[in-house]
Amino acid sequence: MTTLAETSKPSPVEPAEELRVERIVKTYPGVQALKGVSFAVAKGTIHGLAGQNGAGKSTLIKILSGAQEPNEGQIYLGGRAVRFRAPPEAQSAGIQTIHQELSLVPQLSVAENVFLGQVPLKPVTGIVDWPLMQRGAREALARIGFDLDVRKPVGSYSVAEQQAVELAKALRKKARVILLDEPTSTLPPPDVKRLFQVLKGLAAQGETMIYITHRIEELFELCATVSVLRDGRNAATIETATSKPNDVVSAMIGKELKGSIADIALSGGRAPRLGPGARGKVLMEVASLAEDGKVKETSFKLYEGEVLGITGLVGSGQSELVSLLAGARKRTRGAVTFDGKPVNFSSPRDAIRLGIGLMPQDRKAHGFVPGMSVADNMSIASLPMFTRFSIVNDAKISQTASAMARKLEMRIFGVSQTMRTLSGGTQQKCILARWLIRSARLLICDEPTRGVDVGAKEEMYKLIGDFAKSGGTVIIASSEISEAVFCDRVLVMSRRQVVAELNHDEIDGHGAAIISHFG
Amino acid sequence: MSDRSGAKTSGSEGGLFGIIGRVLPQTYLLLVLLAIIVVGHFVTPNFLTVRNFGNVVAFSSIIAILAVGQFYVILTGGIDLSVGATLALSTVVVALSLRTGMDAGFATIITLLACGFVGLLNSLLVVWVRIPPFIATLAMMSMVQGFSYIIQSSSLIEIDNQTFVVWFSDGRLFGLANPVLIFVVVTAIAAFTSRFSSFGRRLYAIGGNREAARLSGLPVARDLVITYTLSGVLAGLAGLLAAAQLLQGSSLVGRGNELDAIAAVVVGGASLAGGNGNPVNSVIGVFVLATIINIMNLVGISSEPQLVIKGAVIIIAVFLSSAGGVGRISATVSGLLGGSTRPNSDAA
Numbered sequence: 112m113t114t115l116a117e118t119s120k121p122s123p124v125e126p127a128e129e130l131r132v133e134r135i136v137k138t139y140p141g142v143q144a145l146k147g148v149s150f151a152v153a154k155g156t157i158h159g160l161a162g163q164n165g166a167g168k169s170t171l172i173k174i175l176s177g178a179q180e181p182n183e184g185q186i187y188l189g190g191r192a193v194r195f196r197a198p199p200e201a202q203s204a205g206i207q208t209i210h211q212e213l214s215l216v217p218q219l220s221v222a223e224n225v226f227l228g229q230v231p232l233k234p235v236t237g238i239v240d241w242p243l244m245q246r247g248a249r250e251a252l253a254r255i256g257f258d259l260d261v262r263k264p265v266g267s268y269s270v271a272e273q274q275a276v277e278l279a280k281a282l283r284k285k286a287r288v289i290l291l292d293e294p295t296s297t298l299p300p301p302d303v304k305r306l307f308q309v310l311k312g313l314a315a316q317g318e319t320m321i322y323i324t325h326r327i328e329e330l331f332e333l334c335a336t337v338s339v340l341r342d343g344r345n346a347a348t349i350e351t352a353t354s355k356p357n358d359v360v361s362a363m364i365g366k367e368l369k370g371s372i373a374d375i376a377l378s379g380g381r382a383p384r385l386g387p388g389a390r391g392k393v394l395m396e397v398a399s400l401a402e403d404g405k406v407k408e409t410s411f412k413l414y415e416g417e418v419l420g421i422t423g424l425v426g427s428g429q430s431e432l433v434s435l436l437a438g439a440r441k442r443t444r445g446a447v448t449f450d451g452k453p454v455n456f457s458s459p460r461d462a463i464r465l466g467i468g469l470m471p472q473d474r475k476a477h478g479f480v481p482g483m484s485v486a487d488n489m490s491i492a493s494l495p496m497f498t499r500f501s502i503v504n505d506a507k508i509s510q511t512a513s514a515m516a517r518k519l520e521m522r523i524f525g526v527s528q529t530m531r532t533l534s535g536g537t538q539q540k541c542i543l544a545r546w547l548i549r550s551a552r553l554l555i556c557d558e559p560t561r562g563v564d565v566g567a568k569e570e571m572y573k574l575i576g577d578f579a580k581s582g583g584t585v586i587i588a589s590s591e592i593s594e595a596v597f598c599d600r601v602l603v604m605s606r607r608q609v610v611a612e613l614n615h616d617e618i619d620g621h622g623a624a625i626i627s628h629f630g
Numbered sequence: 631m632s633d634r635s636g637a638k639t640s641g642s643e644g645g646l647f648g649i650i651g652r653v654l655p656q657t658y659l660l661l662v663l664l665a666i667i668v669v670g671h672f673v674t675p676n677f678l679t680v681r682n683f684g685n686v687v688a689f690s691s692i693i694a695i696l697a698v699g700q701f702y703v704i705l706t707g708g709i710d711l712s713v714g715a716t717l718a719l720s721t722v723v724v725a726l727s728l729r730t731g732m733d734a735g736f737a738t739i740i741t742l743l744a745c746g747f748v749g750l751l752n753s754l755l756v757v758w759v760r761i762p763p764f765i766a767t768l769a770m771m772s773m774v775q776g777f778s779y780i781i782q783s784s785s786l787i788e789i790d791n792q793t794f795v796v797w798f799s800d801g802r803l804f805g806l807a808n809p810v811l812i813f814v815v816v817t818a819i820a821a822f823t824s825r826f827s828s829f830g831r832r833l834y835a836i837g838g839n840r841e842a843a844r845l846s847g848l849p850v851a852r853d854l855v856i857t858y859t860l861s862g863v864l865a866g867l868a869g870l871l872a873a874a875q876l877l878q879g880s881s882l883v884g885r886g887n888e889l890d891a892i893a894a895v896v897v898g899g900a901s902l903a904g905g906n907g908n909p910v911n912s913v914i915g916v917f918v919l920a921t922i923i924n925i926m927n928l929v930g931i932s933s934e935p936q937l938v939i940k941g942a943v944i945i946i947a948v949f950l951s952s953a954g955g956v957g958r959i960s961a962t963v964s965g966l967l968g969g970s971t972r973p974n975s976d977a978a
Contacts, residue, residue, distance in 0.1 A: 439845055463847035477845055480838035482905050491835050492846040498828040505826075545846065 128190065129154040129319040130206075130288050135184035137170050144170040146343040147184070152288065157310060157320045159330040159337035159351075163363055163564040166340040168323055172292055175321070176208040177201030188287060205287030209277050211296060217266030222248035224265050225280045251279035255309045271302035278309070282318075289313075289320045295329060296562065299424040299590065300629075307333060325564055327356045341365055364566045382596035382620055385572060386579025389414035389599060393451075394553060394584050397436070400445035405431040407608040408445065413553075418575070418585040420598030421609075424629055428607035429588040430472050430557050436586065437469035437555045438462035463492060468546030472557035472588075474535065478542050481531035485523055486512035488530050488541050493549045515544040519574060536567025543574055554578055557588045572597065592622035603628040658950065659898065659914050666918060670925040677928055684807065688875070690920040691813035692717075692868045694913045696891035697898075698820045699864030701912040702857050704895050705824070707837045707904025708756060708763035710858065713865040713891060715774035716748050717884035720869020722778045724794070725787035725879025734794040742866045748774055749862020753855040771888070778881035786880040789873060798874030809871050813913075816864065820909035833857065837904025894919060897947040919943065 130152040137145040145167045152158040162168045173179040175186070177195030186193050188204055195201040201208075215224045222241075223230070225248040231240040248261040257275040259268065265276055274294060281289050291310075295303045310320060310333060322333055330337050331351045339346045339362040347362035395413040400406070406428045413419055421429040434440040436447070438456030447454050449465055456462045459469065471477035479488045490497055490508045497508050512526040519540045523533065530538060539559065546554055556575065560568040579585050587598060595601045596618050603611040603625055611628040618624050670677040696713050703710040723744050727737035748770065755766035789795065801808040824830040832853050835843040844850050868887075873879055898915030900907025922943055926936045 437845075458847075459845045460847040460849060469845055471842075471845055477839075477841045479842050480835050480905065482838050483834060487831065487835070491831075491843070491848065494828050494831060494848075501827050501829065503826055503828050503831055 127154045128152070129188070130321075131187040131190075132171075132175070133185045133187070135171065135174060135181045135186070137167075137174060137179065137181050144343055145174075145181070145184075148340060148343065148345055149184075150338040150345065150348065152319055152321060154319050155314055155317045156336070157314050157322050157334045159334035160321055160323045160340070161325075161327070161330060161337055161359055161363055162340035162346070163566050166346075166363070167343040168340055170343075171340070172208065172290060172323065175201065175206055175288075175290055177206070202284060205285045206290065207281035207284055207286045207288070208290040209274070209281060209292065209294060211293045213273055213277050215265045215273055215276060215280075218264055220262050221252075221259050221265055221268070221276050222261040224276055225251055225261070225283055227280065229284075247283060248279065251283040252276070254282060255279060255313065256305075269302075270297050271299075271305065274298070274306065275309070282313075287319060289318060290323070291320060292323045293325065294322075295324065295326065297425065299426065301424075303329075325562075327359050327565070330359060331356055339363055360565055363564075382618070384418070384599055384615055385576040385597045386418045386585065386599065387416060389417035391415075394449065395436070396448045398446045398448075400432075400435060400447060401443050402431060402435055402440060403443045405440070405607060406435060407606075409609050410445075411602060411609065411612070413584060413586065415584055416579060416582065417599045418579050418587065418597070420595040420601040421586060421588045421604060422592065422595040422601055422625060423590065423604035425590045427590075427604040427629075429590070429604045431607075432604070433555050433557050433586055433588040434469070436462075437467055439469060439471070463549065463551075466550065466552035468492070468549060468551035468554050470539065470542050470546070470554070470556045470559055472561065474538055474542070474562070479530045479538060482529060484527045484529055485516065485521075485533070485541055486526035489515060489526070489544045489548055492545050496548075511548060512544070515548060519544055520570065534564075534567070536563040536571065539563055539567070539571060540574070543571075543578075547578070551583065553584045553586070555586045555588070558590065559587060560589075560591070560594065592625050595625055596620065596622045601625060605629055659911055659918070659947075662947070662950075663914055663918050663921065666921050666925070670921065670928075673925060674928045677925060682924070682928070686917070686920055686924045687810050688807065689924075690916050691809040692871050692875075693887060693890050693894065693920070694813045694916045695816050695864050695868040695871070696887055697894040697912045697916050698816055698909050699861035700888070700891040701820070701895045701898070701900060701907065701909045702824075702833060703763070703861050704892070704900050704902060705833050705837045705904055705907060706854060706857055707840065707902075708854070708858070709767065709892065709902065710749075710752065710861045711764065711767040711888050712748060712752060712770040712774055713861060713868075714884040714886060714888035715771045715778070716745050716862055716865035717869040717872060717887055718881050719748065719774050719778045720745050720866040721873035721876070721879040721883055722782045722787065722881055723879070724870055724873050725789050726781065728789055728791040728794060729787060734791050734797060737791075737794065738797075738870060741870060742863050745866025745869065746859050746863040749859040749865070750855065752862065753858035756858065757851045757854050775881060782879065782881050786878045786882075789877050789879065795874050795877065798870045800874075809875075812867070812871065816867070817909060817913050824908055829853065829856070834905055837906070839905070890916075890919070893944050897944055915947070918947065 128151055132151070133149050134147045135145050135149070136143070136147055148167060148171060150158070160168055160171070170179070174181050177198040177200050180196060188206070193204050195204065216227065219227070222245045226244050231243045231247070232238065233240045245261050252259055252261070252275060255275055255278055257272065257279070259272060259276070265273055268276070294306060298306060310322070314320065322330070324330060334351055337349045337351060337359060339349060339359055341363060346365065347358070349359055349362065392415045393412050394415045397413070398410050399408040400410070401408045409432060421432060423429045431440060435442050438459045438461050441457065454461070454465065475481075480491070486509050489512045494503065497504050497511075509526055516523060516526055521537050521540050523537065530541065533541070554575070559575065560571050563571060575585055575587070587594060589595055599615050601613045601618060602609045603613065605628060613624055667678070676682055696717065700710055700713060720741050724737050724741040727740050728734065752767050752770050755761045755770070756763050759766075796808075798808060798812070803811055806814070824833070832843070832848050835846070835848060836850055836853060840850060869884070872883055876883065894915035895907065895912040896902065896915070897918055898907060898911035898913070900912065919940060923936060923940065926939065931939075
């Protein structure tokens, strides 16, 4: 590990250096997002970029992709100083960005997407040259080992295949440097493996890439060098060959993490339980519950006080199953009893009445009202509690919300701050607070740490654990094995069906016992 | 993470800018109205007279009531194109009822119920049949227009019930003309409801993110039914005012009024995507448009150029409010002043 002082020393420009970023400063009104970030990427390598939310990664991506201009600093591409005022300038210079949210038009064909904005026309007539376009798209895809029907709409392909289309689109243009912003956040493990092969293959062909991710183990698999950002500065530059994943995490959060949950997860030791464990009384019993086309018949018991994990590859039905339990979807068959009484939820409202709270998977789309304040988002599920004669008591809401924000250590100006300005982790805490205010008995978390950075992840696990310790029951639906290993009991799902049930003691730190049931 | 705890201490500053940020778009609208009034005063001496003021308010009260109902629908992310037709239906139903010799109070209640029923049908189409609000209320507009014409059966129905006319047009209470009083009360109740009631809070949530509202256990379907029904009832009330002013019921009145109401709501800063705005601004929006038209009438601009100017005013107003014109300008200003308007943590 080298420190900032060493990396910012002027070094001789090596001929193989493809991209060099020097002392980039970016100031927004009231915020200095980047305070002099520097790094260099050698040609034909994959350079890792790590950092918590707010560390400046997104700003750096925006600057490299031309979406924003830096206030100070210089970017060198292939040794030449460059300056981008708009994304097309960055693209024509050869910096192609693959954003976390893919920028494809689902209704258009693969070929049209690969050539988006640069559709080839036949000479004289000026009509679209379809054969050329399709051949070009096929070739670009073949280069990364994909063979898709380029005439079919992009929307009909899986996320992994769509990503391949995006990559092909970048490769077809002149690509000196490809920026990959969390490309694996929505990919199931087998596809991740394939993507890594593709990226390594491209590096071997001489392509230069910058890889941004929250998943430390990916950096160690792909990158030789990782630049870690913290608070808008270079926190460290780490050579993966001579370092441990913990070094990256420590540099990211700025402190040692010995004994933390993340430390245990990274080192592969036996994971601790999040909560105190089941108390023996059945809280919920599910018998042959099914939703046609989404979840096959499932039966299990949920005990009071336990943290039950439901895991599987992305799309194995765990998300749909927990949505059924929370009343967010409607069952086709089966029976559910809660507290010994049969229940049939026709809406989330019915489930909430019994004390079941859902933290939805797609936080942005389903979790909160972006334009409303933190206080309003926290109190939205318990409005009657704050209402007398249909008048809302704002003072009481604000008081309760402030207390909750302190308790959950939310980093906000105040509870009147609008929700959309918060980081993913803070937003997630606010949704948790919503159910704590409601005094929920059962918390259903669907991918509770998706899009949340390492430090916030740790806090979220602790908060979920606290909820269980204070007497609550938790269900965690997750495609992250590193999350399932903390649960008291784990149901493994495959192809929309529960295929195994494992107790905490049967699960090793790496979750191999869980993975063996995928397929 | 101790290195970020500094963000919390600057809360008061963020709060102050927060308040300015929230107040600015609203006060700007009043300033615009004031500016228009000042311009009007200099352009024509007939403008700032009690008589003319009364004319503008009487003309505006009908659209203002429509705009309040429309605001609530737009707040939920919907739209109600049927209010103009419902207004016409209201005049026909009340005129027919009065013609039968019915008591004015009864006729009023029956009319409001009929118009509320139109709103209820709208809501069922939207919530239950799941037709997009634009289409559902467009179809309803056509049906209600046709239905009004059918039950009207003659060219127009005169109203000679004096009680009714006094109630909804000629009467005065506390020194205010009844139509003005009605619209002021409607606006006040709407303003209070949107700001302080649980119902108002729920509508903002539904418009802001319907799925999040549903997953938080809000009675989304029920609230939408209430909203569209309310819009129908308010259109009916506006129709009562129109009938009393015109002394007749006719299926031809109110054509295009739905668009005036929508324009006013949008000029008032609400987004058609839902989730923001407030009813007072919608009413101010009505007055902005009405005052400009009044001035143009007094100056003697003919009706075609008036349409062009009205359209331009809508575009400018929307740029300044919901398209973020004021925000962009004030961001530039506060950027120059070096003030902090956004949190420094997690913003990147």
